[in-house]
């Protein structure tokens with residue numbers, strides 16, 4: 001796994017000699033200054049090994065693979081947010097079907113690695129897999145809104 005080091009894009013976290021990478025400049029133009037992504041902080045580059053690990057962990061349900069991220073995830077969190085206090089981690093929920101199929105929520109697993117309270121404050125309105133989200137609209141809402 002290759003850690004992201006040195007200069008990175010302030011929006012997407014990709015290693016970049018520029019403050020904002022070329023892709024993010026294009027996205028900002030596309031959204032005309034209203035890009036919903038305000039910031040992403042990544043720990044590793046998304047190369048072949050990472051793709052294979054994510055596939056095994058997230059798509060083939062191998063829970064143990066997630067533990068390979070524990071130390072680096074905590075270290076990256078502390079580097080980025082270590083001066084902040086009173087964290088609440090809010091994992092993105094899975095659909096009931098996906099949770100049943102996989103047996104765990106990878107976002108909950110990552111949240112459990114952090115020195116933070118974990119809040120299940122969101123619920124999934126539609127149950128489509130993320131990989132199929134181009135076929136149907138998917139909405140994740142705060143529970144108080146989605147239960148209305």
Ligand SMILES: [Zn+2]
Nearest residue numbers: 009012021024
């Ligand atoms: Zn970028």
